[in-house]
Amino acid sequence: MPRASAVSAPPPSAWPDAGALHDAAARWYAANARVLPWRGVPDPYAALVAEVMLQQTQVERVIPQYEAFLAAFPTLRALAAAEPAAVIRQWAGMGYNRRAVHLSALARRVVEERGGRLPETAAELRELPGIGPYTAAAIACFAFGERAAVLDTNVYRVLSRVVHGVNAPARVAVAPLAESLLPPEGAAMTPSDWHQALMDVGATVCDARRPDCPRCPFRERCAAAPFLQPPGNAALARASIPYAPRQSKFHGSARYFRGRIVDFLRAQPGGCATEREVEAAMRAAEAASGAPPPRSAQELLAALERDGLVRREGGRVRLP
Ligand code: SF4
Secondary structure, three states, rough: OOOOOOOOOOOOOHHOOOHHHHHHHHHHHHHHHHOOOOEEEOOOHHHHHHHHHHOOOOOOHHHHHHHHHHHOOOOHHHHOOOOHHHHHOOOOOOOHHHHHHHHHHHHHHHHHHHHOOOOOOHHHOOOOOOHHHHHHHHHHHHHHOOOOOOOOOOHHHHHHHHHHHOOEEHHHHHHHHHHHOOOOOOOOOOOHHHHHHHHHHHOOOOOOOOHHHHHOOOOOHHHHHHHHOOOOOOOHHHHOEEEEEOOOOOOOOOOHHHHHHHHHOOOHHHEEHHHHHHHHHHHHHHHHHOOOOOOOHHHHHHHHHHHHOOOOEEEEEEEO
């Protein structure tokens, strides 16, 4: 087996032929695409909800939450008309509750300023609350067909392995590669299907630790495949993944205790409690987590208020 050091980052002229990759991806995707409830739905609002949920939550957890959210708020106008507290309640179980506040604000702004029509380009979508570069590109590409590179963790890993082998560059170096491999205008494979195929290859075949190259549509053109088969060399597999920052510890973190405060308020009539009740809920969360909160209840409440997740008045706290 060749050694990892034998592989160096190839120049752009040595990148695989994009058309051949698209053909291989299209054949594989036609037979192996994952069935996901947001795929093929001709409603940009559904794409928006799915992409915001997928920002920080795994696909399996998102599926039931996505369906329940659309049942509760079937249109952007319905979401805009709802109290933010109702949206935060509906977000229960998802974590990163600020996403619910952003979605609520986004819906109101799009209804007020654009008559309820979402912008169609990634550049315009990025102007909306809670929409970063990745989510903007995903909505523009999947809902509106824009030729935008959609770089999630799976896409980074697959493209990096195919071109850079087991010497992964920083993520930033994969972006121009992703741009250059986009299907051209009028190609048989749409940019949307190309990215969905890459995501599915990453999720079901090109596993971070044990890629299953014999099942992969790119095996004949992948620079990493000769190094990673048979699977089992954890060091090489790790070296072939573009660097991504590790998520910090959740239990006992400020994020954990903020989440417990919001959970507590969700369970209260009217989403409202006294600050003393919130402090008691914090002590219960501390006992359950076995770690003291890194901030006081007052500091956490102040942060939640800044983020639009609670309001405080006269010693009482409530969902907005
Ligand atoms: S051939 Fe192997 S390493 Fe390359 S993209 Fe496919 S599964 Fe990943």
